[in-house]
Amino acid sequence: MGLFYKKTKGVTSEGAEWLQGRAAYPFYIKAPMSLIGIYLFFYILFLLQDIIVPFAFAGLLAILLNPLYNRFQKWNFNKILAIFLTIFLAVLVVAGIMFFLSSQIAQFGEMIPQLTKKAAMLIGNLQKWLSESFGMSTAKQQSMVEEAMNSSKAYVGKTLNTVFGVISFFILIPLYIFLLLFYKPLILNFIFEVFDEDNSDQVAEILKETKGAVQSYIVGLMIETTIIAVLNSTALLILGVEYAVLLGVIGAILNLIPYVGGLVAIALPVLISFITEDGYTTPLLIIGAYVLIQFVDNNIIVPKVVSSKVSVNALISILVVLLGGTLWGVSGMFLSIPFVAVLKIIFDRIDELKPWGKLLGEKMPDHAPPKVVNPKETGSKE
Numbered sequence: 001m002g003l004f005y006k007k008t009k010g011v012t013s014e015g016a017e018w019l020q021g022r023a024a025y026p027f028y029i030k031a032p033m034s035l036i037g038i039y040l041f042f043y044i045l046f047l048l049q050d051i052i053v054p055f056a057f058a059g060l061l062a063i064l065l066n067p068l069y070n071r072f073q074k075w076n077f078n079k080i081l082a083i084f085l086t087i088f089l090a091v092l093v094v095a096g097i098m099f100f101l102s103s104q105i106a107q108f109g110e111m112i113p114q115l116t117k118k119a120a121m122l123i124g125n126l127q128k129w130l131s132e133s134f135g136m137s138t139a140k141q142q143s144m145v146e147e148a149m150n151s152s153k154a155y156v157g158k159t160l161n162t163v164f165g166v167i168s169f170f171i172l173i174p175l176y177i178f179l180l181l182f183y184k185p186l187i188l189n190f191i192f193e194v195f196d197e198d199n200s201d202q203v204a205e206i207l208k209e210t211k212g213a214v215q216s217y218i219v220g221l222m223i224e225t226t227i228i229a230v231l232n233s234t235a236l237l238i239l240g241v242e243y244a245v246l247l248g249v250i251g252a253i254l255n256l257i258p259y260v261g262g263l264v265a266i267a268l269p270v271l272i273s274f275i276t277e278d279g280y281t282t283p284l285l286i287i288g289a290y291v292l293i294q295f296v297d298n299n300i301i302v303p304k305v306v307s308s309k310v311s312v313n314a315l316i317s318i319l320v321v322l323l324g325g326t327l328w329g330v331s332g333m334f335l336s337i338p339f340v341a342v343l344k345i346i347f348d349r350i351d352e353l354k355p356w357g358k359l360l361g362e363k364m365p366d367h368a369p370p371k372v373v374n375p376k377e378t379g380s381k382e
Helices: 002-007 013-023 027-047 049-074 079-109 112-134 138-162 165-182 184-194 197-238 244-254 260-276 281-306 314-328 330-349 351-360 375-381
Strands: none
Touching: 027 049, 027 314, 049 079, 049 165, 049 197, 049 314, 049 330, 079 165, 079 244, 165 184, 184 197, 197 244, 197 281, 197 330, 244 260, 260 281, 314 330, 330 351
């Protein structure tokens, strides 16, 4: 009763009665209600993905571009002009990357007839081998391939619908960025006024750390992507793979999708080498080179270059990436890590949520409960 009084101190009598009645609900009622609430929350996120996902990308990019916008303002640029210049420079960078990729893809298009012919031959040989080795009929193989293609089309379709395709990136996201930068004082003032003045320092610290974490994460990813693109392209050029630069850059971009993207990045050049060359030597060398690059990336580049201020452990990372992919497609995979990083910053600053913050992090406890970790040793001591 003392604990309940402590939690409800300063609350009105009606509010205290409501809290007391809520605390009186048994577990078998509270648990299903919590599950229903979680389900409705994620279902609403799924329904509103066409609005939320572009806004989330715009929020990340607005935080990333905020230092450049502040620099223009320090140079006494008009507020609107400063925002336009900031977005214009960002668009120039994206346009340059897209122009480079489109020029490479145009060269790749010249070889499509040859690749199609070789791919059909390889698929025929594979179907024959499966039929002779495992007794799998050609009709059954075709049905399995069609099923896989339909699921992949639905997955890609969900991603394209999520971000409104090209229109979203060229219209909605820049518009959101403009409005977020323009109304930044209003948004920050609202956040501070929502909380008590006693918590203003804590709110300021959370906002500062969130901004720093997001900026370091995105800038680190951009540097990491550039390094991986150079390493991939160099390895493929040495091995004599067709369209080495294009495949290397695409592999580096796919590497932005945690855990899943790396596997797809390896599969693409391996498939191209199977189609354009005979034998298994080059595909095996590609796999070996990419595994080495992934090892360097995970153990040297990410810790040294990305250096995010908030570390999320591998278990949580894999879970949230897969959940984000199920919810919002590829966009959800990319957004999941910074979203959880922001959650961890908030959890670490609130006493009641600190255990959740520790669960998301990488730091292991100094003294784990011995009865849970190693009950046999505890029993022998007793």
